[in-house]
Amino acid sequence: MITANQATKLILRFINSLPHCFAMRVNTMGVYDAKRGKYRRIWDVHSVGRADIIACMNGKYVEVEVKVGKDKQSENQAMHEEIVKHCGGVYILAECHDASDLPVIYNKLYDVVKTEKTKGEKK
Numbered sequence: 001m002i003t004a005n006q007a008t009k010l011i012l013r014f015i016n017s018l019p020h021c022f023a024m025r026v027n028t029m030g031v032y033d034a035k036r037g038k039y040r041r042i043w044d045v046h047s048v049g050r051a052d053i054i055a056c057m058n059g060k061y062v063e064v065e066v067k068v069g070k071d072k073q074s075e076n077q078a079m080h081e082e083i084v085k086h087c088g089g090v091y092i093l094a095e096c097h098d099a100s101d102l103p104v105i106y107n108k109l110y111d112v113v114k115t116e117k118t119k120g121e122k123k
Contacts, residue, residue, distance in 0.1 A: 001068075001069065001097075001098055002068060002096055002097075002098055002099050002102075003068060004052075004066055004067075004068040004071070007066050007068055007094070007096045007102070008025060008052050008053065008066045010102060011023075011053060011064060011066065011094060011102075011105060011106075011109070012024070012025060012053060014102075014106050014109065015053070015055050015057065015064075015109060018057070018109075018110070018113055019058075019113075020057070020058045020059070020113070021055060021056070021057045021058065021113060022055060022056050023053050023054065023055035023056075023057075023062075023064075024053070024054060024055075025052065025053055026050055026051065026052060026053065026054055048076050048080070049074065049076030049077040049078075049079055049080030049081075050063070050080055051063035051064055051065040051066075051077070051080070051081075051084075051091065052064060052065055052066045053065075053066070057090075057109070057112045057113050058112070058113045060089070060090055060112055061084070061087075061088070061089035061090070062089065062090045062091075062092065062109075062112055063080075063081075063084050063089065063090070063091050063092070064091075064092045064094050064109070065077055065081070065091070065092070065093050065094065066094045066096065067093065067094065067095045067096065068096050068097070069097060073093055081093070090112050092105070092108050092109065092112075094108075
């Protein structure tokens with residue numbers, strides 16, 4: 001069994017190894033507020049449901065939501081997926097039950113790269 005953290009790191013490493021691609025992890029966790037003595041959320045209404053990874057892949061906006069084991073996409077995440085797609089972006093739901101699922105996810109990501117023209121490249 002692979003953890004969500006492990007899967008996310010491996011997917012990030014894969015995207016960042018591709019030419020003309022950049023990806024980063026999105027921090028949707030809270031931060032500790034010493035003044036209040038508790039954790040607080042750091043996101044606003046526009047980031048509810050945002051995926052775990054955001055990327056620019058060959059000029060295309062991409063979000064990747066990593067799900068491991070029995071974890072399922074939330075309603076907010078499904079609504080966010082529709083917004084990304086409506087705006088012309090790519091949203092990949094990366095369901096990973098174990099490491100053997102990673103090649104399928106990598107192929108989906110690679111398809112994004114090979115279907116988009118590189119900036120400055122002729123069609």
